[in-house]
Amino acid sequence: MDAAFVLYDRMTALDLVGPYEMLAQHPEINAHFVGARRGPVRADAGLELNATTTFDELPQPDLIVVPGSGFWSAVLEENDALVAWLAAAHPNATWTTSVCTGATLLAKAGILAGRPATTHWLARDLLGELGAVVSTDRVVVDGDVMTAAGVSAGLDMGLTLVARLFDEAQAMVVQLFTEYDPQPPFNAGSAEKAPAEVVEFARAFAAGR
Amino acid sequence: MDAAFVLYDRMTALDLVGPYEMLAQHPEINAHFVGARRGPVRADAGLELNATTTFDELPQPDLIVVPGSGFWSAVLEENDALVAWLAAAHPNATWTTSVCTGATLLAKAGILAGRPATTHWLARDLLGELGAVVSTDRVVVDGDVMTAAGVSAGLDMGLTLVARLFDEAQAMVVQLFTEYDPQPPFNAGSAEKAPAEVVEFARAFAAGR
Numbered sequence: 001m002d003a004a005f006v007l008y009d010r011m012t013a014l015d016l017v018g019p020y021e022m023l024a025q026h027p028e029i030n031a032h033f034v035g036a037r038r039g040p041v042r043a044d045a046g047l048e049l050n051a052t053t054t055f056d057e058l059p060q061p062d063l064i065v066v067p068g069s070g071f072w073s074a075v076l077e078e079n080d081a082l083v084a085w086l087a088a089a090h091p092n093a094t095w096t097t098s099v100c101t102g103a104t105l106l107a108k109a110g111i112l113a114g115r116p117a118t119t120h121w122l123a124r125d126l127l128g129e130l131g132a133v134v135s136t137d138r139v140v141v142d143g144d145v146m147t148a149a150g151v152s153a154g155l156d157m158g159l160t161l162v163a164r165l166f167d168e169a170q171a172m173v174v175q176l177f178t179e180y181d182p183q184p185p186f187n188a189g190s191a192e193k194a195p196a197e198v199v200e201f202a203r204a205f206a207a208g209r
Numbered sequence: 210m211d212a213a214f215v216l217y218d219r220m221t222a223l224d225l226v227g228p229y230e231m232l233a234q235h236p237e238i239n240a241h242f243v244g245a246r247r248g249p250v251r252a253d254a255g256l257e258l259n260a261t262t263t264f265d266e267l268p269q270p271d272l273i274v275v276p277g278s279g280f281w282s283a284v285l286e287e288n289d290a291l292v293a294w295l296a297a298a299h300p301n302a303t304w305t306t307s308v309c310t311g312a313t314l315l316a317k318a319g320i321l322a323g324r325p326a327t328t329h330w331l332a333r334d335l336l337g338e339l340g341a342v343v344s345t346d347r348v349v350v351d352g353d354v355m356t357a358a359g360v361s362a363g364l365d366m367g368l369t370l371v372a373r374l375f376d377e378a379q380a381m382v383v384q385l386f387t388e389y390d391p392q393p394p395f396n397a398g399s400a401e402k403a404p405a406e407v408v409e410f411a412r413a414f415a416a417g418r
Contacts, residue, residue: 189390
């Protein structure tokens with residue numbers, strides 16, 4: 001099974017590395033790190049990740065994972081090659097998936113028209129404008145498309161994918177290896193749970209960027 | 210504030226990317242990706258990350274983050290330059306931290322002698338043999354050293370670090386931006402919670418490797 005982990009400049013590293021860590025160790029998965037060209041991309045907080053396969057070299061992956069970006073509006077304009085590849089590859093893929101604002105790239109490729117999907121809480125309006133039926137769920141499964149909410153939701157999506165691709169026992173083994181027994185020190189992980197002033201600050205910061 | 214995110218071959222990418230994502234966007238943090246030499250390291254599930262600074266170039270970081278590896282015994286023998294750098298850099302650092310079996314590298318550098326620390330659940334015996342007082346907590350803070358349990362525990366540690374370095378409100382902003390409102394689809398994230406056959410399989414797999 002060929003898995004395409006998509007890389008592009010200014011992506012959010014954890015969006016990709018969450019599902020990667022849940023999936024790529026599996027002996028039946030061949031992990032490919034795919035970009036417009038081989039070489040480094042610089043994530044939105046500075047980490048460099050290397051694309052080792054080009055889109056042209058992997059036209060028919062079985063599984064596609066698209067991360068989002070803290071600069072989602074700009075990124076949506078900068079990645080025509082990725083969007084074209086997604087549109088062509090999706091019909092042959094067993095699963096096409098995204099984390100965070102990666103969903104907006106799927107939408108631009110025409111994959112989410114009229115379909116339920118989730119994204120980062122700050123990008124819900126944009127995803128709706130791009131034609132998706134926006135869900136606030138953490139992980140949304142719709143046929144052969146799976147989308148996750150912001151950044152860390154990719155861990156939950158990764159385990160859900162392992163269970164669908166293989167079985168629940170194997171997903172639990174992965175959960176145990178990654179010791180995914182979360183204990184966040186605060187309860188501020190959603191706009192509904194965070195204090196109002198925290199939500200306000202986050203909205204203002206994102207609008208300023 | 211100079212933050213050293215340590216890279217080495219066969220590291221577990223999520224061990225590093227969890228705390229990186231919580232910390233590196235902060236305007237007061239200068240993130241450095243530090244290795245024995247510049248260039249790519251290959252993580253234990255295939256992803257390439259680039260070291261862009263050498264240990265020699267950053268002798269006195271304020272914050273150190275050391276990831277673990279799925280090949281922890283081999284890695285402990287392969288990284289003398291890292292261990293020597295840790296031993297020299299730690300006394301000047303505000304925080305020296307590890308995720309997963311990164312704690313065994315701290316211990317080898319003499320940083321954990323007689324101190325409480327946590328690690329991946331499968332490496333607890335090894336960490337004890339290396340002189341630490343092993344805790345089963347998810348995040349352990351002891352003076353200027355912070356250690357996290359396996360892989361995904363780095364997200365919880367990252368938020369704990371933001372709160373200690375800055376304040377709780379800023380940690381909550383980061384939690385909201387990363388939408389860290391975890392909803393694992395299974396309850397198998399620790400050896401105490403996972404079904405016995407899942408724990409048994411994981412132990413046998415690790416022993417075989």
